[in-house]
Amino acid sequence: GGTNEIGTIVIWGTLPKAGMQAALAAITQTETSLKNVSYVEKNPATLSNDLASAIATGAAPDLILASQEELHTLSKLITTIASATLPASTFVNTFIEEGGIFTAPNGTGYYGIPFLVDPLVLFSNRSILSSDGVAKPPATWEALTGLAPNVALLTPTRQITRGLIALGTYANVHNARGILSSLFLQAGVPLSFHSANGVLAANLGVTGSRGAPPGQSVVGFYTQFADPSEVSYTWNASLLDSQQMFRNGDLALYLGYASEARFIAAANPNLNFDVAPLPQPATATVKSVYGLTYAFLIPRGAKNATGAYQTAALLTNPFEQAIAAVATGLAPATLTQLAQVPADPVAAVAYAEALYAKGWLSPAPADTDLVFSGMIGNVISGRSSLATALVSAEQSLSALLQQ
Numbered sequence: 001g002g003t004n005e006i007g008t009i010v011i012w013g014t015l016p017k018a019g020m021q022a023a024l025a026a027i028t029q030t031e032t033s034l035k036n037v038s039y040v041e042k043n044p045a046t047l048s049n050d051l052a053s054a055i056a057t058g059a060a061p062d063l064i065l066a067s068q069e070e071l072h073t074l075s076k077l078i079t080t081i082a083s084a085t086l087p088a089s090t091f092v093n094t095f096i097e098e099g100g101i102f103t104a105p106n107g108t109g110y111y112g113i114p115f116l117v118d119p120l121v122l123f124s125n126r127s128i129l130s131s132d133g134v135a136k137p138p139a140t141w142e143a144l145t146g147l148a149p150n151v152a153l154l155t156p157t158r159q160i161t162r163g164l165i166a167l168g169t170y171a172n173v174h175n176a177r178g179i180l181s182s183l184f185l186q187a188g189v190p191l192s193f194h195s196a197n198g199v200l201a202a203n204l205g206v207t208g209s210r211g212a213p214p215g216q217s218v219v220g221f222y223t224q225f226a227d228p229s230e231v232s233y234t235w236n237a238s239l240l241d242s243q244q245m246f247r248n249g250d251l252a253l254y255l256g257y258a259s260e261a262r263f264i265a266a267a268n269p270n271l272n273f274d275v276a277p278l279p280q281p282a283t284a285t286v287k288s289v290y291g292l293t294y295a296f297l298i299p300r301g302a303k304n305a306t307g308a309y310q311t312a313a314l315l316t317n318p319f320e321q322a323i324a325a326v327a328t329g330l331a332p333a334t335l336t337q338l339a340q341v342p343a344d345p346v347a348a349v350a351y352a353e354a355l356y357a358k359g360w361l362s363p364a365p366a367d368t369d370l371v372f373s374g375m376i377g378n379v380i381s382g383r384s385s386l387a388t389a390l391v392s393a394e395q396s397l398s399a400l401l402q403q
Contacts, residue, residue, distance in 0.1 A: 006307040006314075009037040012051070013065030015116075015294060017041035019328035020065075026323045027315075037311055039065075045366060048073045051299055060301035062308040065115065067292040068101045068359040069368075072200070072401065075111060079298045079305065082109040094316065096333050098293045098357045105198060112295030113312040114333035116324060119291035119353035120178050121346075122279060123246060123254040123264065126272045128162070137253065137274065140282040141221065144253070145232050148225070151252045152234040164234040165253040166242030168226025168380065170373035173235075174243040177365060179255050180372055182290040183222060186281055187214040191360035192401060200361060202397035206390050215394075216386045223379045237380075247271065257292065258350035259329040275346045277353055291357030293333060363400035371396045 013020060020039045028035045040061070042050060047070055054060045055077060066074060091099070091110060099114035124137040132151050138144040144165065153162040166173045173179065184191050189205035205215030212220075224230045226237070239245060246254035247268045256264070261275055278289045296312035298305055314320060321332040322340075325347065331354040332338055338351050362368045375393040378384035384392070 006033045006310050007036060007304050009034075009063060009304060009307050009311050010061040011037065011039045011063040011065055011296075011311075012042045012047070012061040013039060013294075014042055014044040014047060014067065014070065015065060015328060015330075020324075023324040023327035026327065027320050031314060031320065034311060034314060044070055045364075048077065048364070051077050055299060055301040058301065060299045060303070062298070062302045062304045063312060064297040064299055065294055066112075066297065067118075067294050068098075069292065069362055069365050071102065071111060071295075071297075072361045073364045074297065077299055078111050079300055079302070080104045080109045080111060081113070081298065081309065083107065085309065086110055086113070094334055094336075096293070096335065096338070096354055096357060098291055098359050099295070099333055101293065101359050101361065102295050102297075105194065112297040113309075113316060114293055114295045115312070115315060116328060116330035117291045117293045117333050117350075117354045117357055118257045118259045118330045119289050119350055119357045120175065120182055120255055120278050121258050121261075121349055121353065122276045123256055123261070124274045124276065125246065125249060125252050125254075126274050127249070128252040132252075137276040138279055139277070141279045142282045144279050145224075147252075148232040148234045154233070158228050158233070160234065160236060160239060161250075163239065163245065163251045165225065165255070166235050166239075166245065166251060167255075168223050168235045168376075169237045170369075170376045172237060172239055172241050174241055174254075175256055176376075177369055177372060178257070178290045178292070180218070180222060180376075181360065181362075182278060182288070183218045184215065185288045185290060185358045185360070186284060187218050189214050189218065192362065192397070200401045202394045202401060204390050204394040204397070206387070206394055213387075213390070215390045219375065219379060219386050219390060223376060226380050246273075258331065258346060258353075261346040262329050275349050277349055287356045288358050289353050289356060291354065291359060293357065293359055294330070295333075361401070363397060363403075367400050368397070371400070 095114045102110050102112040148164045151164045170176045190203050192202050224232050225235050245251040298308050321334050321337040325332050331350040371393050375389045378389045
């Protein structure tokens with residue numbers, strides 16, 4: 001335990017308050033210097049506006065806990081942690097690779113200190129799969145696609161009574177933004193990048209050196225599951241939200257974040273489900289999965305910036321990381337802690353995936369959703385070709401990133 005030199009710290013965060021408050025309560029029993037740290041849950045959609053108002057009125061919190069999905073929108077309101085305080089060598093040797101997304105431009109330091117990561121995983125309904133003779137959830141997208149004719153139940157008029165997986169549409173695919181991001185990242189498409197002159201721009205893989213552009217392959221793969229003329233047809237826009245369908249026992253496979261496991265179990269205690277890593281392309285030599293990496297950011301106008309940095313640093317120590325991971329259902333963002341294999345089967349998958357999790361600097365989530373849903377909608381309705389929809393989405397994302 002420490003002495004009480006950190007002072008009062010108010011954290012505004014986008015993680016649910018139940019898990020974070022439980023984590024802080026357990027941690028402060030040993031680490032008494034954190035006893036005046038409080039956590040306030042904030043809606044990610046309004047966080048940057050709330051923070052801008054608080055800074056303007058001199059009422060800024062001391063720390064922000066947010067994922068990389070909010071980083072681009074928040075970056076103008078954040079104080080960079082100088083590399084003199086947090087050297088690059090320390091950062092790289094301490095945190096998962098995806099933590100690097102919090103690097104400030106031009107090597108000036110870091111926007112945040114990574115804390116926890118929530119990777120996408122594959123939930124499977126064991127009762128459905130075993131009834132259909134499927135012993136293990138698919139490890140590759142190719143194997144998954146091959147299951148559709150056996151597992152999906154369709155009426156003679158092609159109505160879906162039981163789906164294999166929710167892919168192909170947007171609004172009723174829970175986590176569609178993260179799922180599409182995973183597919184692009186697995187195809188080697190970065191989604192966004194800093195150009196030579198430092199401007200952040202989108203890259204959806206609209207051109208390819210050989211064969212079909214990778215972005216077109218991604219969107220074509222995704223949308224086939226909602227095309228009634230395809231053998232992989234297993235989902236459409238008339239069905240319920242995919243998380244709800246899975247909880248009801250009407251969907252064999254579901255793509256969700258690791259932290260959802262406890263909510264699904266609580267919502268339907270009779271559901272016999274398993275958690276496995278997100279499928280990978282069969283040809284992939286390295287694994288990738290989209291993960292939400294949550295980091296502590298110090299906002300401009302923080303009253304106790306020194307205490308804020310000390311708090312964030314303490315919360316990345318092994319003891320604190322272990323408690324926070326159990327309390328929230330997320331995985332630690334520190335390499336030391338990820339080297340410990342947890343007994344809990346869901347945590348074991350999340351820990352393994354955290355090491356190869358990836359992300360991208362995106363516009364605000366609601367804006368990204370508008371662009372992605374427009375792109376998918378235009379393809380499945382036949383309004384646009386894959387090529388046109390992809391180019392248009394890339395231009396829209398670049399415009400949003402440069403606002």
